[in-house]
Amino acid sequence: MVIYGVYIVSKSGGLIFNLDHNVPKIETERTESYPLEYSLEYEPKKVSVAFGQKDGVNVGHVLVSVNGILANGCTLEDGRDIKELIENKDNYPLTLKFSRLKMTTNEKIFLASMFYPLFAIASQLSPEPKSSGIEVLEADTFRLHCFQTLTGVKFMVVAENIQPGMDVLLRRIYELYADYVLKNPFYSLEMPIRCELFDTNLQGLLEQVEKNGIASI
Amino acid sequence: MSRQNTRLDTKKVNSELLTLTYGALVSQMLRDFENVEDVNKQLERIGYNMGMRLIEDFLSRTSSPRCLDMRETADKIQLAFRMYLNVQPTISNWAAAGDEFSLVFDNNPLTEFVELPQDYQQLRYSAIICGCIRGALEMVQLEVQCRFTQDQLKGDASTEIRVKFIRRLEDAVPAGED
Numbered sequence: 001m002v003i004y005g006v007y008i009v010s011k012s013g014g015l016i017f018n019l020d021h022n023v024p025k026i027e028t029e030r031t032e033s034y035p036l037e038y039s040l041e042y043e044p045k046k047v048s049v050a051f052g053q054k055d056g057v058n059v060g061h062v063l064v065s066v067n068g069i070l071a072n073g074c075t076l077e078d079g080r081d082i083k084e085l086i087e088n089k090d091n092y093p094l095t096l097k098f099s100r101l102k103m104t105t106n107e108k109i110f111l112a113s114m115f116y117p118l119f120a121i122a123s124q125l126s127p128e129p130k131s132s133g134i135e136v137l138e139a140d141t142f143r144l145h146c147f148q149t150l151t152g153v154k155f156m157v158v159a160e161n162i163q164p165g166m167d168v169l170l171r172r173i174y175e176l177y178a179d180y181v182l183k184n185p186f187y188s189l190e191m192p193i194r195c196e197l198f199d200t201n202l203q204g205l206l207e208q209v210e211k212n213g214i215a216s217i
Numbered sequence: 218m219s220r221q222n223t224r225l226d227t228k229k230v231n232s233e234l235l236t237l238t239y240g241a242l243v244s245q246m247l248r249d250f251e252n253v254e255d256v257n258k259q260l261e262r263i264g265y266n267m268g269m270r271l272i273e274d275f276l277s278r279t280s281s282p283r284c285l286d287m288r289e290t291a292d293k294i295q296l297a298f299r300m301y302l303n304v305q306p307t308i309s310n311w312a313a314a315g316d317e318f319s320l321v322f323d324n325n326p327l328t329e330f331v332e333l334p335q336d337y338q339q340l341r342y343s344a345i346i347c348g349c350i351r352g353a354l355e356m357v358q359l360e361v362q363c364r365f366t367q368d369q370l371k372g373d374a375s376t377e378i379r380v381k382f383i384r385r386l387e388d389a390v391p392a393g394e395d
Contacts, residue, residue, distance in 0.1 A: 011391065120392030133392055150276055150283050151356045152391035171280065178277040182270040189269065 001210045002160040004142060006173065006202065007112060010190045011152035015112035017193040018105075021206050027064065027099040028056035034092040042083045045073050049098065061098040068095065119146065119154070145170060153177075165214030169205075172217055176201050232303065232326045239327050243342060253339045260341070264348020265355075272353035275300065283357065287382050290359065291318050294350060294380070302326050306378075316382040325369065325376045333370045342370055350380060358386040 008017035038052030040063070047063040063071050066085060070077045076085070085091055103111075119133035137144040138161065147155045147170035155170050155177070180198040181187055187195060208216055246256045275281075275297055284290040291308045298320070299305050306320035327343045341347075347363040354361050360383040367373035 116392075123392055148391060149273065150391075151273060152389075153273075171277070174273075175277040178274040182273050 001163060001213065003163065003169075003206050003210060004158040004160075006206070007108075007156040007158070008173075008177065008193065009112050009116060009154040009156065012190060013113050013116035014190070015109045016191065018108050018112075019199070019202065021203075022210070025099070026056075026061075027097060028061070029095060029097040030055065030057065031093050031095045034089045036086065040086065042074055046101070047071065047074055047082050048101070057098045058100075060101065062101050063096060064099045065097045066094055115146075115154075115156070119148070147171070147174070149174060165209075168214055168217070169209055172205060173202065176205065233329070235302075236326055236329045236331075239345070240331060243340075247337070247340070253337055257339075257341045257344050260344040261348040261351075264345035264350075265352035266348075267345070268349035268352025268354075269356050271301070271349065272356045275353070276357075284359075287315055287318065290354070290382075291320075291380070294320065297353075310377075310379075312381075318380055319366070320378045320380065322369075322376040322378075328370055328376075331370060338371065341365055342368070343376070347378060350378070355386070358389045360384050360386055 003021050004023055005021050006017070006019045007015060010016045037054055038057060039050050041048050041050035049057055049059050049061050051059060053059050063082065065071055066076060066082065071082060074082050076082060086094065115134075123131050123133045133148065134146055137146070141161070142158050143161050143163070143166075145157045145159065145166040147167065149155070155173050157166050157170060157173070159166055176198060177193075180201055181193050181195050182189075184195050184197075187193065205217065243256070243260070246259060247253070250256050250259065275293075278300070279293075279296065281293060284293060295306060295308060304322060304324065304326060306322045308318055309321055310319040312318070325343060327346070331342060333340060333342065343365070347365065350363045351361055362381040362383055364379055365377070366379045367375060367377035369376050
């Protein structure tokens with residue numbers, strides 16, 4: 001029973017709420033000797049593994065720190081250039097820490113607004129008239145469940161494939177939204193949701209579902 | 218349904234609390250604005266903003282589907298009055314075209330303990346209800362006109378709200394439903 005995240009997209013397609021719930025944190029720290037057994041790709045914003053995966057360091061993982069010093073783009077926090085550091089034989093052994101790339105808020109906003117037209121296209125592509133948009137989107141590692149209200153707000157839950165009863169959960173989240181977000185006089189419609197009561201109640205709901213299953217709500 | 222057992226329970230409050238709070242709001246507004254017409258407008262506006270939010274509460278509690286004709290809408294409005302004000306208006310006086318109907322109230326919880334003073338005869342005391350209906354329906358892409366045609370406060374036998382369908386807001390219908 002794993003729920004990875006909850007997203008709410010407003011009627012005009014903007015992301016107004018997102019919650020990362022139970023995203024597995026993957027981090028690997030290894031002490032390496034020269035030469036590195038995998039090749040790195042140096043980009044201005046990140047250093048990532050391009051090829052040669054080994055012991056939990058997978059292609060696509062990004063470099064988090066070198067010898068415990070955090071990496072910031074392609075330089076270390078103390079200003080040294082990562083590329084020079086790694087390519088110089090004299091610096092070894094080096095302790096490198098890799099982790100899976102995390103989505104930034106900007107990327108989430110971007111992806112949420114991408115989903116909006118996909119949803120609309122799905123309903124237009126439909127061979128049957130009067131089709132809804134995407135309700136479930138399935139991949140081999142997760143399933144995205146989407147529920148659109150009559151007023152056009154979309155609630156989305158990203159969960160494990162086998163998780164049952166997500167439609168019930170979505171309706172419950174809608175109820176929480178109606179109760180704690182819209183009844184908050186300081187919340188203006190269509191704006192990002194920053195309501196503490198909503199956060200705590202949603203968190204509680206998700207934990208309850210994960211622990212006791214969907215029948216418990 | 219999953220609802221009954223866990224309900225974030227719809228808190229029940231005494232209707233007198235609402236009546237008196239609303240009375241305080243109206244009398245404060247009469248003090249703040251000199252003009253009765255302004256108060257009418259403000260009440261309607263407050264109602265409109267309330268309706269826009271209240272509709273989500275209504276939908277999430279009833280999970281009702283979209284209405285495709287005015288009669289369904291009338292039934293839903295009736296249900297909403299039962300939920301939120303615990304009164305059941307009668308639906309009557311359908312226009313021949315089926316686009317206009319009346320909600321008739323034998324008693325209106327907002328106006329209990331209320332008497333209109335002589336110089337406030339122009340005040341639409343419960344204008345908030347009209348605004349609320351209009352705001353809520355607009356969120357589900359229905360534009361309506363809503364007004365009082367009879368009011369017990371003004372000596373009529375019952376209170377009557379007339380609701381008239383103007384048009385469906387086609388461009389606001391969410392994708393995947395048109």
